Amino acid sequence: MHNRYIKYFVFLLFTADLVLSAIFLKNDHRDIEKIFSLPALSKVAGQPGYIALTFDDGPDRKCTPLLLDGLKERGVHATFFLMGSNIEGKEDIVKRMSEEGHLIGNHSYEHIQLTKAGPEAVCEAVEHTQEQIEAITGKRPEYIRPPYGDWNEELEEEIGMSPVLWSVDSLDWKLKDKGKIVRRVLKDVKDGDIILMHDIFPSSVEAALELVDILQKEGYVFVTADELLIE
Structure with missing residues (x-):
C-alpha cells in the first residue's frame, strides 16, 4: 500500500513536469521573463499617496x-x-x-x-x-x-x-x-x-x-x- 502511494506521487510530479515543459516550449523565453519581472505597483493600497x-x-x-x-x-x-x-x-x-x-x-x-x-x-x-x-x-x-x-x-x-x-x-x-x-x-x-x-x-x-x-x-x-x- 505504501509503495503504491509513492508511485502515484511520482506519477503526479512527472505529469506536472510535462505540462510545465510544454508551456515553456510553447512560449518565448522573453514571455516567461515578463511573468517574473512585472513592475511593482506605483502605489500600494494603504500607502499615503x-x-x-x-x-x-x-x-x-x-x-x-x-x-x-x-x-x-x-x-x-x-x-x-x-x-x-x-x-x-x-x-x-x-x-x-x-x-x-x-x-x-x-x-x-x-x-x-x-x-x-x-x-x-x-x-x-x-x-x-x-x-x-x-x-x-x-x-x-x-x-x-x-x-x-x-x-x-x-x-x-x-x-x-x-x-x-x-x-x-x-x-x-x-x-x-x-x-x-x-x-x-x-x-x-x-x-x-x-x-x-x-x-x-x-x-x-x-x-x-x-x-x-x-x-x-x-x-x-x-x-x-x-x-x-x-x-
Whole structure:
C-alpha cells in the first residue's frame, strides 16, 4: 500500500513536469521573463499617496534660491506660479526652476483680481507674464493660478488656460511662523492634495522643507500639480 502511494506521487510530479515543459516550449523565453519581472505597483493600497507643493507670488531673490536648493537636495519637484512683476531682474531664477524640472505657471502680472478686471486688463496681465516666462524657458505655461482663487468659466474661455486652485491653504502669508505653518498643513493633508504656499517668506521656505522631510518619511510622493490633475 505504501509503495503504491509513492508511485502515484511520482506519477503526479512527472505529469506536472510535462505540462510545465510544454508551456515553456510553447512560449518565448522573453514571455516567461515578463511573468517574473512585472513592475511593482506605483502605489500600494494603504500607502499615503501623492501631494503637490505649489508656490505663488515669486520669484524672490533671497527665498526662492534657498527653496530650490532644499528641493533639489530632497529630490522633489514643485510648482511655481510666477507673478510677472517679480520676474524682472530674476530671470536666472526662473531659468533654474525650469532646468531643474519644476512646473512653472502664470499668476498674472500684478496679482489683480481677474474676475473684476476688464477683458483688456485680463489679457494684458496674463499675456505679459506668458511672454516673460516663454522668453526665459522656451515654454509657454499651460496652467494659471488666479490671484485669490477667483475664477469663472468666462475667464477660462477668454484666457484659454487651465486653472489650478488648491485643497490645503497653509496660510503661510499670515502665520509667518514655521511651526504653525507645518502644524496647519499636517492637520489637513491627504492623498491628492495641492498645498498652497508662497516662496517669498523665509518662514515659508523653512516650513516647506520641513513638510517635505516629514511627509516623505510617512511615504508621500511629491509631484507637480499637472501630474495630479492628469491622474
